Amino acid sequence: MQLKVLALPGDGIGVEVTAEGLRVLRHVAAKFKHDLVLSEGLLGGIAIHKTGTPFPAETERLALEADATVMGAFGLPEFDNAPPDKRPERGLLGIRKSLGVFANLRPVKAYDALIESSPLKNHLLTGVDMIIVRELTGGLYYGTPRGITGAGDEERGTNTMTYTRAEIARITRMAFRLAANRKKKVTSVDKSNVLETSQLWRKVVEEIAPEFPDVKLEHLLVDNCAMQLVLKPAQFDVVLMENMFGDILSDEGSVITGSIGMLPSASIGGQKPSGAWVGLYEPVHGSAPDIAGQGIANPLGAIGSIAAMLEYSFGLLEEAAAVNAAMEAVLNSGNVTRDLKGTATTVQVGQAVCEAIG
Known part of the structure; x- marks a missing residue:
C-alpha cells in the first residue's frame, strides 16, 4: 500500500518528537512492505520565520495532496504578544479548516507501568x-463576530x-x-x-x-x-x-x-472511497520551548499519533496494533524519558519502540 504522508514538525520539541514518530513510521512501512512517500512542510512559528505567515499556501497544497498529515507542536513565547493572524496557533486552525477535519479523537488510557506516575x-x-471526542471546527474558536474594538473604558x-x-x-x-x-x-x-x-x-x-x-x-x-x-x-x-x-x-x-507527553490525537474529517478518514495526527502536548533541543522530550504521544494514523487514515489495523503493543512494551521496560521518571533520551525511546515492533 502507498502511504502518502506530510510531516509538519513545527516548533520547539515538535521537531524532536516528530522525528521519532517518523522513525517508527518508516520502520513499520519497511516491515509490512508499504511504499512510504514522505514530504515535509512548514506550519506555525517556523513558518512565520521563513515565510511571514503561520500557514503558507505551499503547506496547504501539500496537505491537500497527502493522504494524511503528521504534526508536531506549535507555538513560541516570542509570538505571545503578536496579533492573532501572526501567531503560530493560527496555522493550526487554518489547516484544520482547509482539510475539513471536524472531529478530534484523544484516547486516554491508564497503563499499568505508569500508575505511580499519575x-x-x-x-x-x-x-x-x-x-x-472534541468538535474541532465550530464554536468559540471560529465563530464571528470576533476581535478587539473600541478604546479606553469601551475597549x-x-x-x-x-x-x-x-x-x-x-x-x-x-x-x-x-x-x-x-x-x-x-x-x-x-x-x-x-x-x-x-x-x-x-x-x-x-x-x-x-x-x-x-x-x-x-x-x-x-x-x-x-x-x-x-x-x-x-x-x-x-x-x-x-x-x-x-x-x-x-x-x-x-x-x-501520568504525563501529557503520552497523549496522541487524531483530527479526522471526510471519508475517502476506501472508507479511510482524511486526518491530521499530533500529540496533545505543546512546544515546550524550555526543554527543546535537550533530547529529553517524551515522543510516545507522537508515536501513538502514528498508530492512530495507520488505523484511521489507512485502515492498517495490524500495523497500528503493533505500534501500540510496542509502546506498552517500552513502558513496561522502564526505558522512558524523565517525565515518566526514566533516564532515556527522546531518540532512545523511538529506537526502543522500533526494536519492540521487531
Whole structure:
C-alpha cells in the first residue's frame, strides 16, 4: 500500500518528537512492505520565520495532496504578544479548516507501568480507557463576530460561540459509532443550564441517540465532568463535547496517564472511497520551548499519533496494533524519558519502540 504522508514538525520539541514518530513510521512501512512517500512542510512559528505567515499556501497544497498529515507542536513565547493572524496557533486552525477535519479523537488510557506516575490514587486508574471526542471546527474558536474594538473604558474583546444542527449532528454520530465498537456508552458534555448553544447541542444529541439503540447516552454539565474525570475516570467510555470544552478537558487526561507527553490525537474529517478518514495526527502536548533541543522530550504521544494514523487514515489495523503493543512494551521496560521518571533520551525511546515492533 502507498502511504502518502506530510510531516509538519513545527516548533520547539515538535521537531524532536516528530522525528521519532517518523522513525517508527518508516520502520513499520519497511516491515509490512508499504511504499512510504514522505514530504515535509512548514506550519506555525517556523513558518512565520521563513515565510511571514503561520500557514503558507505551499503547506496547504501539500496537505491537500497527502493522504494524511503528521504534526508536531506549535507555538513560541516570542509570538505571545503578536496579533492573532501572526501567531503560530493560527496555522493550526487554518489547516484544520482547509482539510475539513471536524472531529478530534484523544484516547486516554491508564497503563499499568505508569500508575505511580499519575497524581491520582492507584485504585482510581484501574480500567481507565476512554476517548474524548472534541468538535474541532465550530464554536468559540471560529465563530464571528470576533476581535478587539473600541478604546479606553469601551475597549471590548468579542468571541462568538455558535453551532449549527449539522455540525452537532456529524460529531455526535462520530462519537456513537466509536462507542458502538467499544463499551457502548457516550457521555455528552455541555453547559445547557446557561448556554443556548449547549441547549441546542443537547437537543440534537438526544435526537440522534435512538439511531444507536445499543449505545447508552448520558449528559454531564462541563463543570461536573471536570470533577468526575479526576474523581472516577473509569466511568467514561466515549466523551463528546464542543470545541473549547474539549480543548480544556482533554488536557486533564494527562493527569490520568501520568504525563501529557503520552497523549496522541487524531483530527479526522471526510471519508475517502476506501472508507479511510482524511486526518491530521499530533500529540496533545505543546512546544515546550524550555526543554527543546535537550533530547529529553517524551515522543510516545507522537508515536501513538502514528498508530492512530495507520488505523484511521489507512485502515492498517495490524500495523497500528503493533505500534501500540510496542509502546506498552517500552513502558513496561522502564526505558522512558524523565517525565515518566526514566533516564532515556527522546531518540532512545523511538529506537526502543522500533526494536519492540521487531
